[in-house]
Amino acid sequence: MYQETSMQWSNLIRRLAITLVASAAIGTQGARAGSSNNIVLVPPAGLPELAQKAGEAMFLREAHDGRTVLYMEQDQGTALAILDVTDPRHVKSDGTVRLDVPGVFDFISDLGSRAALIRFRQGQGSAVLDFHNDKRPSLKIIQGIPMQGSLVRLGNDGFTVTSPAEATPAPSDSFVDTSVIDIANLPDRVRVFDVKRVREEITNEATGTTFLLADDGLYLVRRPSVERDKESRERLRTDF
Numbered sequence: 001m002y003q004e005t006s007m008q009w010s011n012l013i014r015r016l017a018i019t020l021v022a023s024a025a026i027g028t029q030g031a032r033a034g035s036s037n038n039i040v041l042v043p044p045a046g047l048p049e050l051a052q053k054a055g056e057a058m059f060l061r062e063a064h065d066g067r068t069v070l071y072m073e074q075d076q077g078t079a080l081a082i083l084d085v086t087d088p089r090h091v092k093s094d095g096t097v098r099l100d101v102p103g104v105f106d107f108i109s110d111l112g113s114r115a116a117l118i119r120f121r122q123g124q125g126s127a128v129l130d131f132h133n134d135k136r137p138s139l140k141i142i143q144g145i146p147m148q149g150s151l152v153r154l155g156n157d158g159f160t161v162t163s164p165a166e167a168t169p170a171p172s173d174s175f176v177d178t179s180v181i182d183i184a185n186l187p188d189r190v191r192v193f194d195v196k197r198v199r200e201e202i203t204n205e206a207t208g209t210t211f212l213l214a215d216d217g218l219y220l221v222r223r224p225s226v227e228r229d230k231e232s233r234e235r236l237r238t239d240f
Contacts (some may be wrong), residue, residue, distance in 0.1 A: 034190055048093035050081040059116055060085075063134040069094065071137070077104040077120075083134060089218040099139050101127070112156030130186045134208055144192045155208070157223050158186045165197050170215055175199060182222055195219050206230055 054071040063069045071215040072081040078101060083092035102124045108117040116129045127141040149163035158181045165175035175197040184193040195217040204211075208226030212219040 032181070044089075046065075047091050048083065050093050050096060051083060051091070053081070055081070055134055056104050057106050059110075059129075060114070061110060061131065062113075063131075064113075065134075067134075077101045080137065099218060103138065108171065109151055109159075110152070111153055111159055113184060114156050115186060117151070117159065118181055128183055128186065128190060132187065134177070138187050140183075140190050141191060142181065144194070146177070149179075154210075154223060154230060155226065157225060158182045160221070160230050162198075162201075175215075184225075189225060 002192050023059045049070070053072075053074050056077060058073070059071045059072070061069055066086075067084055069087045070083045070085045072083065072086050073079075074096075078099055080097045080099060082091040082097065084094050101120065103120050103122060105118040105120045105127070106121050108126075110116050111128065115129050116131070117126060119126045122194055125141060125143065126145040127139050128141060130138045134140075145163050146163040149161040152160045152162070154160065161179045161181070162176045163179075176196045176197045178201070180193040180195065182193070195212050195214055198212045200213040200214070200221075203209065207230055208223030210221040212221065
């Protein structure tokens with residue numbers, strides 16, 4: 001009787017062990033299947049034909065209508081392939097734009113919602129890509145922008161580039177040269193202002209004003225659009 005009971009317990013324990021091992025194996029397989037479904041690699045063959053060519057650089061931005069658009073630089077900088085990647089399950093081709101450029105370039109920074117700064121390789125200068133028309137961006141080459149320096153955006157109005165001063169009398173003198181680039185009137189005109197030997201810079205975010213303290217005095221970089229917005233907000237507060 002005792003031996004029979006022991007054998008029954010032994011068989012029961014063995015069946016439980018087999019069940020636990022099988023359950024663990026099934027659980028592991030399920031986890032692996034779930035993980036593989038969480039990452040999907042789409043090769044070029046699964047994308048529009050424009051995406052099946054080599055490229056030099058890319059730029060991702062939100063279009064005016066809310067779509068997400070990817071721009072691919074191709075053909076040594078002379079072409080921009082445009083892809084609507086709003087829904088990654090259904091990437092769409094938006095065509096190609098030809099560019100008249102001196103060579104391959106890199107995307108440096110977006111300049112607000114309407115433009116991007118690019119810099120040509122081999123020291124061939126800089127340019128602004130104008131996105132007023134998302135499907136037909138145009139290029140505006142800018143002369144006089146420093147090739148190296150710290151860039152600060154001024155909303156949609158422009159940007160500044162700060163670089164070490166060309167001639168500093170002593171190592172203890174911390175001067176910089178600041179270029180102010182006005183792109184508010186794209187695509188018609190781009191203006192570049194240079195302020196040499198700037199000792200200090202302060203910005204008033206409320207009015208968008210930047211103060212540059214230079215060797216020959218104080219410079220103001222004004223942004224009238226921000227000033228008007230501030231005045232409008234103040235009038236609204238007064239009315240209420």
